[in-house]
Amino acid sequence: MLPLLKHDMQRKKMPLDIIKNDAEDVARAVENTIGPDGMYKMSRDGDIIPFGSEILNSMEKTPFMDLLARAAASQEKEMKDGTATFIYLAAMLLKRAFNLVSSGLHPTMVEEGYRRAAKIAIDELEKIKKEVSRKEIDKIEAVIRDALAGCSHTDFLLPLIRNAVLFLKELDDENVKIFAEEEGDENESEIIVGHMLDYERKDKDMPESVDNARILILDEIKVKKPKVDAKIFIDSEEAYRKFADMDLKRLREIVDRIVKSGANVVFTKGEMDERAAKMLAKHGIMAFEKVGEEDIKLIARSTGAKPTTIDAIDKDCIGESGSVVDEDSGCVGGVCHVR
Amino acid sequence: MLRIENVKNGNVVTIHIRGFGERSNEIMEKYIRKGVKAAIDTLKEGAVYGGGIAKVAVAEKIRKEALHGNGKYVLAMEEFAKALEDAAKVISRNMGMDGEMAVSEMRKKIRSGEIDEGLLRSYPLEKSEIERAAETAIMMLRISDVLSAKPLVKRRVSGGGGGVIIYTSTGCPYCRKAKAYLRSKGVAFKEINVSQNPAALQEMIRKSGQTGTPVIDINGRIIVGFDVARIDAALKK
Numbered sequence: 033m034l035p036l037l038k039h040d041m042q043r044k045k046m047p048l049d050i051i052k053n054d055a056e057d058v059a060r061a062v063e064n065t066i067g068p069d070g071m072y073k074m075s076r077d078g079d080i081i082p083f084g085s086e087i088l089n090s091m092e093k094t095p096f097m098d099l100l101a102r103a104a105a106s107q108e109k110e111m112k113d114g115t116a117t118f119i120y121l122a123a124m125l126l127k128r129a130f131n132l133v134s135s136g137l138h139p140t141m142v143e144e145g146y147r148r149a150a151k152i153a154i155d156e157l158e159k160i161k162k163e164v165s166r167k168e169i170d171k172i173e174a175v176i177r178d179a180l181a182g183c184s185h186t187d188f189l190l191p192l193i194r195n196a197v198l199f200l201k202e203l204d205d206e207n208v209k210i211f212a213e214e215e216g217d218e219n220e221s222e223i224i225v226g227h228m229l230d231y232e233r234k235d236k237d238m239p240e241s242v243d244n245a246r247i248l249i250l251d252e253i254k255v256k257k258p259k260v261d262a263k264i265f266i267d268s269e270e271a272y273r274k275f276a277d278m279d280l281k282r283l284r285e286i287v288d289r290i291v292k293s294g295a296n297v298v299f300t301k302g303e304m305d306e307r308a309a310k311m312l313a314k315h316g317i318m319a320f321e322k323v324g325e326e327d328i329k330l331i332a333r334s335t336g337a338k339p340t341t342i343d344a345i346d347k348d349c350i351g352e353s354g355s356v357v358d359e360d361s362g363c364v365g366g367v368c369h370v371r
Numbered sequence: 372m373l374r375i376e377n378v379k380n381g382n383v384v385t386i387h388i389r390g391f392g393e394r395s396n397e398i399m400e401k402y403i404r405k406g407v408k409a410a411i412d413t414l415k416e417g418a419v420y421g422g423g424i425a426k427v428a429v430a431e432k433i434r435k436e437a438l439h440g441n442g443k444y445v446l447a448m449e450e451f452a453k454a455l456e457d458a459a460k461v462i463s464r465n466m467g468m469d470g471e472m473a474v475s476e477m478r479k480k481i482r483s484g485e486i487d488e489g490l491l492r493s494y495p496l497e498k499s500e501i502e503r504a505a506e507t508a509i510m511m512l513r514i515s516d517v518l519s520a521k522p523l524v525k526r527r528v529s530g531g532g533g534g535v536i537i538y539t540s541t542g543c544p545y546c547r548k549a550k551a552y553l554r555s556k557g558v559a560f561k562e563i564n565v566s567q568n569p570a571a572l573q574e575m576i577r578k579s580g581q582t583g584t585p586v587i588d589i590n591g592r593i594i595v596g597f598d599v600a601r602i603d604a605a606l607k608k
Contacts, residue, residue, distance in 0.1 A: 048515040067462030068422060068490060096511070103507045107499060113405045114500040117458060121504035124457045126511055128450040137443055139512050145447020146512075148440070149433045150505035153455070154498060156432040157425065161417040161494040171418060172410050174491040178421050179409035183402045185391075193406040196384045203415055208407045209385040212396040215542045216389030224385045226375040230544050245375070320373065334378035354377025
């Protein structure tokens with residue numbers, strides 16, 4: 033049994049005949065959309081609804097519909113598909129249950145019959161299912177086609193999806209990412225064994241691309257403000273220069289450590305000092321700052337880089353990839369310049 | 372845009388699609404996720420016949436088993452099988468066939484064991500539909516009784532005060548991020564793309580004193596660039 037809607041047992045009860053009418057309305061609303069040749073629907077506002085699961089949203093809500101909608105949302109979340117068919121089946125099961133009850137069969141008998149039938153159904157599906165191996169491309173394409181039912185770009189998406197899945201070492205939905213750009217030529221769509229992320233290199237003098245990338249992930253590259261125990265008087269240009277020099281000295285140390293590690297690409301979670309970025313650029317190192325936590329995890333997992341601090345850099349922390357490329361889009365520091 | 376290719380551990384794949392525009396992209400992503408899941412689930416757990424055939428096969432089995440039952444529940448088992456066939460009929464009808472005839476053809480082929488393999492579906496998907504539908508129907512039966520039911524009111528997401536305008540340019544990632552951020556805050560906004568609209572570009576330059584995008588006008592407060600702190604501050608007022 034799916035652990036579903038158990039808390040709804042506490043809710044108010046509903047008359048079965050109201051449920052039956054709702055069930056009929058719902059069945060009629062979704063039936064054109066199910067199966068490999070299901071159609072689009074138009075909502076009352078004139079929007080096209082490409083997914084059967086969204087039809088419930090445009091219908092009037094009654095408690096029955098609410099429960100159905102929540103179960104449908106659960107189907108959508110878990111399986112991402114089959115929602116319209118689920119809705120149709122549930123509606124027909126209810127309609128038929130109502131007919132049985134009104135012709136005198138006790139609801140508990142109906143429940144008993146449905147339970148047994150469901151168990152037989154699951155067992156039988158298990159028996160008739162067939163294994164599909166990575167070599168059986170036409171079978172893989174057939175199930176993708178079924179999933180893309182109603183899509184107007186099936187021929188475009190099919191090879192992309194098929195190839196993406198076949199490239200995966202570990203079969204897990206999470207391992208397939210999508211990066212969609214509004215611009216560009218659709219023929220330039222592609223699959224990358226790796227990532228497309230929204231970041232630009234910190235300094236324009238850094239190389240635009242690096243092959244045989246050796247990747248380092250750091251917290252930040254910043255000089256800390258000195259602790260002020262003693263009174264410090266900056267009463268001359270000389271004193272001011274001394275402090276500025278201390279900063280630069282520290283930054284040079286940091287950059288040296290990075291260079292010594294052999295890394296040619298650096299990601300920082302926090303900020304990167306501009307002066308350090310300039311120094312890294314001189315060494316031909318690409319660097320990116322303020323990389324989000326999720327993205328850091330992605331990069332670490334896929335390249336083998338181990339996030340570390342400046343003082344703990346060693347060869348084991350370095351990750352690898354074939355290449356890292358910054359496709360310059362004219363955007364820096366939160367602002368994009370209109371071309 | 373940062374591209375990291377041929378990662379050492381080879382365990383991530385990115386599908387990079389271009390050229391479909393914002394609204395289409397949402398729909399494309401949904402379909403891609405569906406397709407990816409179907410392919411992965413199939414490779415992991417197998418496939419069954421599509422086009423309603425698996426449902427008819429299962430209905431046949433239920434009927435067969437019902438013959439061995441003794442009790443009134445048998446009537447309900449029969450109705451369950453019929454509901455599965457209802458679905459198969461509708462699926463066939465949507466494919467342009469006569470529902471009744473198609474289902475009886477399917478029954479014949481299943482009995483004689485000669486099914487042609489064209490249509491396939493992911494097994495976990497087929498299973499989830501039937502299991503969930505049965506669960507839901509049974510739950511509904513249990514809670515049905517004589518009492519009035521009130522229609523529910525749909526929750527409203529509060530829009531953020533009348534005047535939020537965002538000036539964007541084509542191919543501007545910070546514009547995308549700014550829009551996503553506003554949406555995540557439930558703030559309704561009007562988008563003006565200045566790339567093809569010289570008049571709008573002039574308006575934006577006049578308001579912000581510069582040519583970069585995005586420019587966000589929140590009730591008269593002008594923010595240049597995707598600056599979360601200033602956007603939040605402006606929204607509070």
